[in-house]
Amino acid sequence: MNVELSAQGAVTDRRVRKTRAALLGAAVRLVEERGTTDISVTDLVEAADVSRRVLYQHFGDRDALLADAVAHLLTEELLTGFTLGEIGALPTMLDTARHFAAHRTFYRAVLVGSCSHAATRTVAQLFRPYSILGARELFGDLDDATAVEIADFFTGGTTAVLSEWLIEGPEPLDPVALGERMARLQAVISPRIPDSDH
Numbered sequence: 740m741n742v743e744l745s746a747q748g749a750v751t752d753r754r755v756r757k758t759r760a761a762l763l764g765a766a767v768r769l770v771e772e773r774g775t776t777d778i779s780v781t782d783l784v785e786a787a788d789v790s791r792r793v794l795y796q797h798f799g800d801r802d803a804l805l806a807d808a809v810a811h812l813l814t815e816e817l818l819t820g821f822t823l824g825e826i827g828a829l830p831t832m833l834d835t836a837r838h839f840a841a842h843r844t845f846y847r848a849v850l851v852g853s854c855s856h857a858a859t860r861t862v863a864q865l866f867r868p869y870s871i872l873g874a875r876e877l878f879g880d881l882d883d884a885t886a887v888e889i890a891d892f893f894t895g896g897t898t899a900v901l902s903e904w905l906i907e908g909p910e911p912l913d914p915v916a917l918g919e920r921m922a923r924l925q926a927v928i929s930p931r932i933p934d935s936d937h
Contacts, residue, residue, distance in 0.1 A: 755797075761789060762783065763804070763808045765787035766778075769786055803854075808845075809849055817835060817838045833914060835901075836901075836904075839914075847906055862898055863895065867894055874889040874893065900917075
């Protein structure tokens with residue numbers, strides 16, 4: 740009997756994952772197609788082939804679904820396969836810029852739509868662990884609270900630059916130009932390490 744319950748639980752988990760993936764995929768697809776987050780719950784559930792009740796059960800409301808779609812897209816396409824072990828193993832700014840440029844219509848819509856605050860917060864939360872690692876690498880031994888504050892400061896600034904680029908940048912976006920801009924900013928902010936030979 741325990742085996743049956745375990746197997747049934749696995750089926751339920753797979754169904755939950757499949758349902759959530761269908762809703763998240765539908766949200767990304769519809770926003771990219773229409774260039775707006777002003778999409779009805781009816782359109783979202785029809786595109787995902789689920790009921791309205793299921794959407795509300797999994798996400799609470801449309802804006803929460805859209806914010807989770809941001810996390811889903813970033814995780815699936817940019818952050819999958821990266822670990823927090825060392826800075827060199829993380830996505831580069833150019834990788835990040837290319838990802839956002841490829842999905843500009845989606846990200847621009849969520850950044851100016853009713854879910855903009857939740858979307859911006861989602862992006863910041865996803866990149867926070869990487870920013871903490873970067874803060875520790877740049878500034879050495881930091882207490883946890885200071886590392887988080889520095890990480891949030893840098894993540895907020897980076898998110899602001901990225902948002903402005905996505906919303907107001909020229910068509911087509913140039914990921915290399917954004918990567919160079921961010922590298923210039925980082926070079927100014929990063930502490931100069933004295934040459935040990937002098």
